[in-house]
Amino acid sequence: xxxxxxxxxxxxxxxxxxxxxxxxxxFAGAPGLQFAGWAGNxxxxxxxxxxxxxxxxxxxxxxxxxxxxxxxxxxAAACPTTRxxxxxxxxxxxxxxxxxxxxxxxxxxxxxxxxxxxxxxxRVAEGECVLSPLAxxxxxxx
Amino acid sequence: xxxxxxxxxxxxVILAPVEGxxxxxxxxxxxxGFTVRICEDVRSFTDSLTHDAGAVVVAEEALxxxxxxxxxxxxxxxxxDWSDLPIILLAAPGANEDTAWALARGLESVGNITILERPxxxxxxxxxxxxxxxxxxxxxxxxxxxxxxxxxxxxxxxxLTESMEHLQARERLAALGTLAAGLGHDIANLxxxxxxxxxxxxxxxxxxxxxxxTTAIGTxxxxxxxxxxxxxxxxxxxxxxxxxxxIDDLRWWWSEVHGVFRGVxxxxxxxxDDLPPGIGVRVSSHRLTxxxxxxxxxxxxxxxxxxxxxxxxxxxxxxxxxxPSVVRLRISxxxxxxxxxxxRRCFEPYFSTKGRAIATGMGLGMARGVxxxxxxxxxxxxxxxxxxxxxLTLPAVDHPDAATSVRTIWASTRTAALSIPEAxxxxxxxxxxxxxxxxVVRHSGSSPADASLWIAQDPPRPWxxxxxxxxxxxxxxVLSSQGAESLLPAGGADQLARRNISVLPLSAPPSxxxxxxxxAVRSNVxxxxxxxx
Numbered sequence: 001x002x003x004x005x006x007x008x009x010x011x012x013x014x015x016x017x018x019x020x021x022x023x024x025x026x027f028a029g030a031p032g033l034q035f036a037g038w039a040g041n042x043x044x045x046x047x048x049x050x051x052x053x054x055x056x057x058x059x060x061x062x063x064x065x066x067x068x069x070x071x072x073x074x075x076a077a078a079c080p081t082t083r084x085x086x087x088x089x090x091x092x093x094x095x096x097x098x099x100x101x102x103x104x105x106x107x108x109x110x111x112x113x114x115x116x117x118x119x120x121x122x123r124v125a126e127g128e129c130v131l132s133p134l135a136x137x138x139x140x141x142x
Numbered sequence: 143x144x145x146x147x148x149x150x151x152x153x154x155v156i157l158a159p160v161e162g163x164x165x166x167x168x169x170x171x172x173x174x175g176f177t178v179r180i181c182e183d184v185r186s187f188t189d190s191l192t193h194d195a196g197a198v199v200v201a202e203e204a205l206x207x208x209x210x211x212x213x214x215x216x217x218x219x220x221x222x223d224w225s226d227l228p229i230i231l232l233a234a235p236g237a238n239e240d241t242a243w244a245l246a247r248g249l250e251s252v253g254n255i256t257i258l259e260r261p262x263x264x265x266x267x268x269x270x271x272x273x274x275x276x277x278x279x280x281x282x283x284x285x286x287x288x289x290x291x292x293x294x295x296x297x298x299x300x301x302l303t304e305s306m307e308h309l310q311a312r313e314r315l316a317a318l319g320t321l322a323a324g325l326g327h328d329i330a331n332l333x334x335x336x337x338x339x340x341x342x343x344x345x346x347x348x349x350x351x352x353x354x355x356t357t358a359i360g361t362x363x364x365x366x367x368x369x370x371x372x373x374x375x376x377x378x379x380x381x382x383x384x385x386x387x388x389i390d391d392l393r394w395w396w397s398e399v400h401g402v403f404r405g406v407x408x409x410x411x412x413x414x415d416d417l418p419p420g421i422g423v424r425v426s427s428h429r430l431t432x433x434x435x436x437x438x439x440x441x442x443x444x445x446x447x448x449x450x451x452x453x454x455x456x457x458x459x460x461x462x463x464x465x466p467s468v469v470r471l472r473i474s475x476x477x478x479x480x481x482x483x484x485x486r487r488c489f490e491p492y493f494s495t496k497g498r499a500i501a502t503g504m505g506l507g508m509a510r511g512v513x514x515x516x517x518x519x520x521x522x523x524x525x526x527x528x529x530x531x532x533x534l535t536l537p538a539v540d541h542p543d544a545a546t547s548v549r550t551i552w553a554s555t556r557t558a559a560l561s562i563p564e565a566x567x568x569x570x571x572x573x574x575x576x577x578x579x580x581x582v583v584r585h586s587g588s589s590p591a592d593a594s595l596w597i598a599q600d601p602p603r604p605w606x607x608x609x610x611x612x613x614x615x616x617x618x619x620v621l622s623s624q625g626a627e628s629l630l631p632a633g634g635a636d637q638l639a640r641r642n643i644s645v646l647p648l649s650a651p652p653s654x655x656x657x658x659x660x661x662a663v664r665s666n667v668x669x670x671x672x673x674x675x
Contacts (some may be wrong), residue, residue: 106573
């Protein structure tokens with residue numbers, strides 16, 4: 001569990017460099033959150049988790065040529081204190097269930113307001129498991 | 143031998159001078175059961191030949207008139223491909239045999255010639271005519287058969303062409319679905335960084351105008367977000383994803399999809415809704431979206447060019463006596479309406495009043511498929527000049543006694559006590575329970591004093607008994623590291639189920655815990671004395 005005073009260090013795993021740059025810029029102004037880096041593929045992600053020991057990994061569900069669900073236990077094994085949260089445009093119940101079963105600590109929709117995303121990341125860092133409102137509706141019914 | 147007239151088509155045409163053998167031949171044939179027509183010259187004979195003649199009996203002397211033989215040859219040459227009219231040439235009695243043969247040779251390239259020499263026996267004439275008519279009948283049969291084959295080939299070719307068009311239409315739809323999903327995903331991927339950049343920018347805005355601009359851009363991005371969510375919602379595949387098969391509240395569904403619907407309507411057409419809260423239907427969200435999308439799109443196309451067009455989506459819950467509740471979802475427009483013929487055919491697959499370039503003819507068929515596969519129905523009411531209303535009647539989600547979301551009921555009444563030392567399982571359980579709108583209370587030590595649901599890791603059996611004794615109607619979910627045996631009463635697993643006790647391994651994955659918690663929560667929802675299951 002992270003200290004309440006230290007910022008939550010976040011690793012962003014996504015093949016979308018535009019999103020990575022925007023997140024880096026945005027996290028610079030988000031209280032309590034710190035952008036630790038960006039990885040665009042699986043092996044970089046594992047290396048960066050080992051190197052940076054981030055508090056939270058935000059992992060895109062669908063990336064070309066990458067089985068992201070298989071990546072979850074690899075990241076967890078690389079740094080057991082790191083918590084992995086899916087950040088995806090897809091909110092299919094099957095995807096959410098499989099991600100949680102694979103060890104994800106949460107599932108956040110990319111359509112959520114940025115304040116909601118930030119709040120959920122902080123909660124995950126404190127040990128909670130989270131579903132964003134849209135993911136919750138999809139997975140648990142509306 | 144006398145021919146059976148039942149097999150014979152057309153009359154026997156006699157070409158002979160009336161003052162000559164024509165009456166005698168006619169009489170003999172009529173007596174023999176044949177239909178006869180007499181022509182005095184080739185000109186009058188030609189009409190019969192082009193219509194329905196079965197055979198021709200020609201007296202040689204009729205062709206010795208200058209030009210007549212050539213006229214006959216010309217007329218015979220104009221027969222259709224299938225026709226080879228039998229001609230019986232009656233050689234003149236006592237005349238030079240070579241004359242008849244010369245005439246026959248003159249006609250053989252265009253006719254089917256038999257020479258009979260007069261005087262002839264009546265039976266010989268009848269036999270020859272009978273044979274000729276049977277040959278003629280076979281020509282007709284061959285013609286009919288050939289035409290039938292040609293029609294079959296034409297029909298099959300048309301069917302094949304139509305099938306190809308349908309296949310292409312399906313491929314277009316599948317491609318559009320893939321494109322919609324990809325587009326929705328790409329928009330979502332792009333909108334998130336734009337929103338973040340915009341917020342970073344907004345935080346540094348120093349002028350009122352800049353703040354107004356960033357707010358306006360944010361509003362546009364919200365619209366894009368809704369659009370992309372709707373596109374992704376439409377493309378979900380139920381067989382692949384096992385998504386929820388019902389919508390608890392149509393208003394939530396509408397908030398997700400109305401942006402997409404708005405996007406397919408012409409600029410000046412208004413999209414209105416009347417969806418009271420708490421009305422749910424037993425249809426998956428994306429299936430309903432596909433059906434209503436097609437209906438809204440059709441309505442928009444009917445209103446193209448209008449400045450006062452309105453498309454309205456309205457729902458009402460109906461409770462027919464003695465039958466399960468249903469929801470009627472109406473999609474109406476104030477367009478030109480449909481003719482009775484279009485109404486009759488509009489649900490036929492591939493029927494469309496639009497050009498192939500913009501229509502697949504599958505939209506209404508798909509809407510009907512969605513309604514009927516959900517156990518509902520679709521109807522259309524329309525009159526020319528009075529607009530069109532499609533009514534989807536769908537099974538309702540039964541909220542006891544009231545059209546209120548189950549989640550809303552739980553929220554006001556339910557507490558779940560959580561006694562799970564294992565951190566991840568506790569966090570997952572709390573997330574799921576909060577997602578089901580239960581108030582979650584962490585509890586340790588003995589059984590909780592009061593709760594609707596208790597989720598406990600390896601609780602001692604007496605604690606479970608105490609809890610259920612204290613909270614009748616409550617449920618217990620036991621997460622066991624030992625197995626269920628320690629908790630099994632005399633009645634075994636059935637006894638556990640009757641007492642609302644669920645047992646699952648502590649190592650059960652979140653998806654299994656989700657199913658168990660949903661079942662446990664639903665088993666003891668009590669509203670106005672009715673147990674909801």
